[in-house]
Each structure stands twice: as structure tokens, then as C-alpha cells.
Amino acid sequence: MLKDILDSFKRELGEKIIEARIEEKVKGEKRLWLVVRKDSFKRVVKHLFLAYPNTRFAVASGYDADTHITLIYHFFVSLEGKAGDASVNIKVDVPKNNPVLPTITDIVPGALISERELQEMLGVKIKDIPDPRRIFLSNDFPKGIYPWRRDEYGPERIVRDLHRGDKE
Amino acid sequence: MKKIADTGNEQNSFTFCVGPVHPALKEPLQFTFKIEGERVKKVDFMLSHVHRGIEWMGTRRNPIQIIYLAERICGICNISHPFAFCRAVESVAGIEVPPRAEYIRTINAELERIHSHLLWAGIAAHELGFDSVLHYILKARERVLDIIEYITGNRITKGIMMIGGVRRDISKKQYRKIIEAMEYYKKQVKKISDILLKDHVVKARTINTGILSKADAIKLCAVGPTARASGVKRDVRQDEPYAAYKYLDVEAITPATIGKETRGDVYDRTLVRLAEIRQSVNIIVECLKSMPEGKIAYEDKIPKLLAELKSVEGEGIGRHEAPRGEVLHYIKLIGNETLFSWKVRAPTYANLLSWVPMLLGAQIADIPIIAASTDPCLSCTNRAVITKHGKHVVIDHEALHELSVKKTLALRKVKHD
Amino acid sequence: MIVIAKELVKQLLKKPFTNLFPAKYAPKSIKQFLRDAKEGKVKLNPPVVVPPNFRGKIEYDEKKCIRCKLCTRVCPAKALEYVEKENIIKYHLFRCAFCGQCVDVCPTGALKLTKEFLLAGYKKD
Structure with missing residues (x-):
């Protein structure tokens, strides 16, 4: 089933996909990893939902890779009944000097919480998000510090190591 | 209640906060409701009280x-997170x-499912006011914890989880005790189902309350018994x-598979969870019968395992x-001793947004049971603050629970008349 | 209603399910009470039975330890610390999570799990 999904992507959006691979390191667990460009990200997601209406959005994760930030959106495509789930993961890179990405809540409303989390944890700006408030960090957490980053915006300076004893 | 007419006039609506600490929820969570009369018109919630920085x-x-x-x-959900994490690491490396370890992992996961659903059933009964059922x-539940x-x-x-297997074996001497406990549970689940599902007051409070349509x-990507109901x-x-x-x-249990009508309300969620306990008991008995012999871990020597994981690179996903x-x-590994990136997605994360359609149009006294019916993995206590035209009225944390209990007693009187 | 009423009446006729304290009422002087119990004047309720392979406090045997420091690498709570000056492993009881991973890793068996679990105290060090 993953092979069909990959073929349908290649047919419709051939040149927009930078890299695609199907991995199966453990028997029975197949995963499809796609790398797409920032500008064609929304088109790719729209095609996925149009071609396979039973797609479910799971979560969006991301990490800091020096000059850019990589975001990964995890989807699961299912067919009704016992045919199983297929795991489709879409990776997109945004540069650090302009970290903007369009929202996908008009296609799948359940992605709201993940997008709010990406905004506060990595400093990514999601365009046209319906609700830009913080979700997992409290309001008195300092602005400008992004916990998942590893550069000068990271949380290193507000960390307190409790296991070194309470000598405060 | 008839005096405050539902005219849609802004002056008649007031804002009502529940949380951040409240007996209906098990963790801090703050709801803000806009109420007209006794019905909820708008729902909003705020998390962020227990961010612990675990991924960092x-x-x-x-x-x-x-x-x-x-x-x-x-x-x-004590075995679930290590299980998914170990699956993710095994998928990368x-x-x-080995097969015997797979069976032991499954037995532990199903034992955890039994104890978690029983705890939920007790708390749901407590929210309705049936304290004796809670006890x-x-x-x-003590038997499964033993x-x-x-x-x-x-x-x-x-x-008990380890990358590549488990840490302890189940010896043949221990089988007998487990099987006796499963016999005990087959009878108990029947009794608890009769108590909770056939009672006419429970039915009156839970049927057609907090409906979540298919x-x-x-659309909101719900998971677990919330979606299955x-x-x-x-x-x-x-x-x-x-x-x-x-x-x-294993087949997913929905009200249709047990032969009942699907409405998506609190009653259906209770039905699905009690049926899952029965399913878990059958799975454990089946596993004990067909467990093969063999090793219980991929690698017994831990330093060798650590050295092997140090040289692995790649990304992986584990689910449970x-x-x-x-x-x-x-997770993402880059050939270092520590991880590079780790993302945890707990099931309540995906069920948060489904609170909004469930709570619209509900009465205040139903808020505890509806919020607890999705089994949120959070915890709590506190007071509710009602603001009415600028004046603050602080109510003790008992008040909301009392409202829920009063409604049950009122319903019982109506049925007996 | 009838089902639950039958169950509740049955519970009235059974013994209490909770574990009992050593004595039914708190004694006026604990030392005197313990002395009486030793002489056989008073009967104590037995303590809660702990199953075999229970994970309690860690016991460290200094003579068997070869200072390989594998336990410090594996402890998730950093409760075992190698002190350079005295060449010994220090065990911080209040950080320990009682997972038993250090016991599994130790090549000589210098660490063991005991059955003690009543470990409350007043100071953190």
C-alpha cells in the first residue's frame, strides 16, 4: 500500500519532492519518508487528503539543525476494515532567518495543538493560525527562549541542575 | 432556572472558570466557560501548569x-511509554x-489496561455521586495490582522494559496465580457492568450527554475509546x-461490535471500556497458553548493548x-551516546480538541462527568471563580462536585414519582 | 439499584479489606508497648507481606567493587556518584528511583536489592 501512495505522489507532484524513501528495518513496520520544499508543502498535504480521505494527522515534531529548522509531520493513512495503517512522514526545512510556514488547519482542524506547540517550542511562525496563544508553556516563561533549540535561543541559561545539591 | 430566559442577550451570560485544580480532572487544567442560564455557550481551555521539560x-x-x-x-499509562520508546529504538537499530519477550510484554500491557480501566470506572462513578461503587x-482493582x-x-x-526484550521472566510457578486472578475478574466485570450499565439513574445521566459525532x-483526529465509542x-x-x-x-471494540446502538455519548464510552476489560482478560489467558520458550532479551550484557546503540544513526517511530x-x-539518533531529538505524543494530546463539541450546550452539573469521560491523563484540586458583572464570587472546590451529586438525587426522585 | 444493594449488604458481612496497623489504637508510650510485645503481653498484627524479588533499597559491598563505574553510567537519576578523592561509590538514597538497573549491570555483584521500603527521613543528605 505504501508503494501505491508513493507512486501517486510522484505522478502528481514529481518535481516538488526532493527525496523519498520507504524504510523497513524491522519486519512488518514500513514507513514512508518524504522531503519536500517549503513552498510546495501545503500542496503536498492537500493532495494527500484529496487522494486518501481516511488520512489522520498524528503529531508534528521538529529539531534544530544548525542553519535551518527541520519539521516533520506524521500522518497515518488507513483503509476501512482490516487492511491496516500506512505511515507517511513529510519533512520540511525552514531557514532560521525566516521561519515561516503555512497552516494546515483548514484541511485538518485537529492539527491546531501541534502547530501551537511548534510555535512556542521552536520559534517557527505559522501563517494564518486561528489561535496563536501559548499552549504548553506558562505565560510567565520568558519570551524569546525556545526550549527545543540548541543555539543562543535555547534554554541553557535558565536550567538549574538539582542533582548538584541544593546550595542556593 | 426558568427565570433567566435564554434571550441571547450578552448581559445574561457570565464567564465561569473550572480549574486549574479540580476533583473531576486528575491533573491541572483550566477551563473557561461562557454560560447563559445553565447551558454552556463557549468553551476554552488552558494547559501549561505541569510542563516538566522531559523531552529536553x-x-x-x-x-x-x-x-x-x-x-x-x-x-x-506506565508501560505504554517505555513500550513505544523501545519499539522506536528497535526500529532505528x-x-x-525474541518471541517469548513479545508475549511477556503483551501480558504486562494488558494487565495495565485492566487496572487503568477499572480506576476510570471508579472515578466516573464518583463523579456521578455513587461513592460506594467507587470503593x-x-x-x-487490588487483585490486579497484587x-x-x-x-x-x-x-x-x-x-520491566528493556531495549530488545524484557528484564524479568514469568516462571511456570507464577502462571497459576495469574490464571486464578483472571477467573476472578471474569465474574467481577459482569457484576460491575450490571451495576453501572443497568442502573436507571446512571442511564438517565449519561445517555445523550456529551455527544461526539463520528x-x-x-475531523479532530481523536484516538482511543473516545473515538471508538x-x-x-x-x-x-x-x-x-x-x-x-x-x-x-484483536478487533477494535465499538458499540456496533457488541450489538448496541452507537450514539457517541458518555454511556457508550463506559460500555466500550468495560468490554475492553473482558477482551484483555481473554488475551492474557490466550497468551499464557501459547507462550513459547526461549530467550527474554536480544542482548543480556548491557555494556555491549550501549556500545551498539552508540554507533547507530537514523530516525524511528514507535507506537502502542x-x-x-x-x-x-x-526519536532521532546521530551516532552519539545521547539522543538528538525525542518527541512524545500522549493520547490525551489528540483528545483535547474533542472537548469543545462535547461541552457545548451541556449543563454545568454535567461538566465533571463529560470532562472525565475522555479519561484525561492530568491531575488536580482547587476552587472555581465565578465572575458576575465584575464581582468575584469564590466557591469552594466541593461546590462543583456537590452540584453533580444533587442532580443525581433529583433525577432519582423524579423516577420514583 | 437492586444489584448494588445486594453487593453492599454482602460487604457488611465480610472482614475489612484494608491492611491493619500493628495495634488497633495508638499506644500511650511506644517504648512500653514494644517491651510488652516482646514479653508476649500484647499481640502485634503482622506486617504487610512483601513478595519475593521486590525492589527496595540498594546495598553496596565495597570489597567486591572494582570501580568500573558502569553503574554511574546507567543510573537514570544520577544517584550513584564516584568520588575521586576517596575512590568509592557514593549512594544518594533520596534520588534513587529503585529501578534496579545498576544491579543488573554490575559485573561483580557488589550491588544488591534488599526488601526495605520504609525509608522516610527529615534531611536530604
Whole structure:
């Protein structure tokens, strides 16, 4: 089933996909990893939902890779009944000097919480998000510090190591 | 209640906060409701009271230490997080788990499902005002906790998962005790189902309350019994069989599979959870019968395992069906002793947005039971603040629970008249 | 209603389910009470039975330890610390999570799990 999904992507959006691979390191667990460009990200997601209406959005994760930030959106495509789930993961890179990405809540409303989390944890700006408030960090957490980053915006300076004893 | 007419006039509506600490929820969560008369018109919630920075802590530890860190993310879904994490690491490193270890992992996961659903049933009964049922169910739950302690050494933080297998074996002498406990539970689940599902007051309070339609469940990506009670057949054990589920045939339970009508309300969620306890008991008995002999871990020597994981590179995803829904862990290793990136997605994360359609139009006295019916993995206590035209009135934390109990008593009187 | 009423009446006729304290009422002087119990004047309720392989406090045997420091690498709570000056492993009881991973890793068996779990105290060090 993953092979069909990959073929349908290649047919419709051939040149927009930078890299695609199907991995199966453990028997029975197949995963499809796609790398797409920032500008064609929304088109790719729209095609996925149009071609396979039973797609479910799971979560969006991301990490800091020096000059850019990589975001990964995890989807699961299912067919009704016992045919199983297929795991489709879409990776997109945004540069650090302009970290903007369009929202996908008009296609799948359940992605709201993940997008709010990406905004506060990595400093990514999601365009046209319906609700830009913080979700997992409290309001008195300092602005400008992004916990998942590893550069000068990271949380290193507000960390307190409790296991070194309470000598405060 | 008839005096305050529902005219839609802004002056008649006031804002009502529940939380951040409240007896209906098990963790801090703040709801803000806009109420007209007794009905809820708008719902909003705010999390962020217990952010512990666990994903950041993971970037300073090696994979074996993270198993124990993942165990302490949640006290009730205690095996689910290490299970999904170990699956993710095994998927990156290409490690095959021996069959006996798969069966032992499955038995522990199903024991956890039994204890979590029983705890939920007790708390739901408490929200409705049936305290004696709460104590009866907690007494019934002690037996499964004793079995867990007998197998793993501790009641809650089990510490039995290891990358590539498990840490302890189940010897033949221990089988008899487990099977006796399962016989006990077959009878108990029948009694508890009769108490909770056939009572006419419980039915009056839970039928047609907090409805989540099938279209909403799909649109908002709900998981677990919350989605299954609305008719969506979604279960990781059925969609991507893993561990011993590959050899058994597990089907997702919706009200249609038990032969009842699907409405997507609180009653259906109770029905689905009690049916899942029965399913778990059958799975455990089946596993004990067909467990093969063999090794219980891919690699017994821990320093060798650590050295092997140090040189692995790649990304992986691990999933598991926890009692509340689907747990997903994503990790990325770059050939270092510590992890590079770790993302945890607990099932309540995906069920948060489904609170909004469930609570619209509900009465205030129903808020505790509706919020608790999705089994949120959070915890609490506190007071509610009602603001009315600028004046603050502080109500004690008992008040909301009392409102819920009063409604039950009122309904009971109506039925007897 | 009838089902639950039958169950509740049955519970009235059974023994209490909770574990009992050593004595039914708190004694006026604990030392005197313990002396009486030793002589056989008073009967104590037995303590809660702990199953075999229970994970309690860690016991460290200094003579068997070869200072390989594997336990410090594996402990998730950093409760075992190698002190350079005295060449010994220090065990911080209040950070320990009782997972038993150090016991599994130790090549000579210098660490063991005991059955003690009543470990409350007043100071953190």
C-alpha cells in the first residue's frame, strides 16, 4: 500500500519532492519518508487528503539543525476494515532567518495543538493560525527562549541542575 | 432556572472558570466557560501548569536511562511509554525481539489496561455521586495490582522494559496465580457492568450527554475509546499488529461490535471500556497458553548493548495502544551516546480538541462527568471563580462536585414519582 | 439499584479489606508497648507481606567493587556518584528511583536489592 501512495505522489507532484524513501528495518513496520520544499508543502498535504480521505494527522515534531529548522509531520493513512495503517512522514526545512510556514488547519482542524506547540517550542511562525496563544508553556516563561533549540535561543541559561545539591 | 430566559442577550451570560485544580480532572487544567442560564455557550481551555521539560531532559541521557524517564511521564499509562520508546529504538537499530519477550510484554500491557480501566470506572462513578461503587471497584482493582507486584516487583513503576526484550521472566510457578486472578475478574466485570450499565439513574445521566459525532471524531483526529465509542474503528493492535498481537486476532471494540446502538455519548464510552476489560482478560489467558520458550532479551550484557546503540544513526517511530489511545514516540539518533531529538505524543494530546463539541450546550452539573469521560491523563484540586458583572464570587472546590451529586438525587426522585 | 444493594449488604458481612496497623489504637508510650510485645503481653498484627524479588533499597559491598563505574553510567537519576578523592561509590538514597538497573549491570555483584521500603527521613543528605 505504501508503494501505491508513493507512486501517486510522484505522478502528481514529481518535481516538488526532493527525496523519498520507504524504510523497513524491522519486519512488518514500513514507513514512508518524504522531503519536500517549503513552498510546495501545503500542496503536498492537500493532495494527500484529496487522494486518501481516511488520512489522520498524528503529531508534528521538529529539531534544530544548525542553519535551518527541520519539521516533520506524521500522518497515518488507513483503509476501512482490516487492511491496516500506512505511515507517511513529510519533512520540511525552514531557514532560521525566516521561519515561516503555512497552516494546515483548514484541511485538518485537529492539527491546531501541534502547530501551537511548534510555535512556542521552536520559534517557527505559522501563517494564518486561528489561535496563536501559548499552549504548553506558562505565560510567565520568558519570551524569546525556545526550549527545543540548541543555539543562543535555547534554554541553557535558565536550567538549574538539582542533582548538584541544593546550595542556593 | 426558568427565570433567566435564554434571550441571547450578552448581559445574561457570565464567564465561569473550572480549574486549574479540580476533583473531576486528575491533573491541572483550566477551563473557561461562557454560560447563559445553565447551558454552556463557549468553551476554552488552558494547559501549561505541569510542563516538566522531559523531552529536553532526554537529550542529556543515553537510551537506557531514558526508559526509566519515560516510565515516569505518567503514573497510569506506565508501560505504554517505555513500550513505544523501545519499539522506536528497535526500529532505528534494526533489533529483533525474541518471541517469548513479545508475549511477556503483551501480558504486562494488558494487565495495565485492566487496572487503568477499572480506576476510570471508579472515578466516573464518583463523579456521578455513587461513592460506594467507587470503593467497591477500588477493592476489586487490588487483585490486579497484587499480580503486577508479584510479576514485576512493584505496583506502579514496573521497570520491566528493556531495549530488545524484557528484564524479568514469568516462571511456570507464577502462571497459576495469574490464571486464578483472571477467573476472578471474569465474574467481577459482569457484576460491575450490571451495576453501572443497568442502573436507571446512571442511564438517565449519561445517555445523550456529551455527544461526539463520528464526523467530528475523524475531523479532530481523536484516538482511543473516545473515538471508538463514536463508531470510528481505530486501534493500533488491529491496524499495525506488533508484539504478540501479531499471533492473536484483536478487533477494535465499538458499540456496533457488541450489538448496541452507537450514539457517541458518555454511556457508550463506559460500555466500550468495560468490554475492553473482558477482551484483555481473554488475551492474557490466550497468551499464557501459547507462550513459547526461549530467550527474554536480544542482548543480556548491557555494556555491549550501549556500545551498539552508540554507533547507530537514523530516525524511528514507535507506537502502542495505551488504555487511553495511541501513544507515539519519534526519536532521532546521530551516532552519539545521547539522543538528538525525542518527541512524545500522549493520547490525551489528540483528545483535547474533542472537548469543545462535547461541552457545548451541556449543563454545568454535567461538566465533571463529560470532562472525565475522555479519561484525561492530568491531575488536580482547587476552587472555581465565578465572575458576575465584575464581582468575584469564590466557591469552594466541593461546590462543583456537590452540584453533580444533587442532580443525581433529583433525577432519582423524579423516577420514583 | 437492586444489584448494588445486594453487593453492599454482602460487604457488611465480610472482614475489612484494608491492611491493619500493628495495634488497633495508638499506644500511650511506644517504648512500653514494644517491651510488652516482646514479653508476649500484647499481640502485634503482622506486617504487610512483601513478595519475593521486590525492589527496595540498594546495598553496596565495597570489597567486591572494582570501580568500573558502569553503574554511574546507567543510573537514570544520577544517584550513584564516584568520588575521586576517596575512590568509592557514593549512594544518594533520596534520588534513587529503585529501578534496579545498576544491579543488573554490575559485573561483580557488589550491588544488591534488599526488601526495605520504609525509608522516610527529615534531611536530604
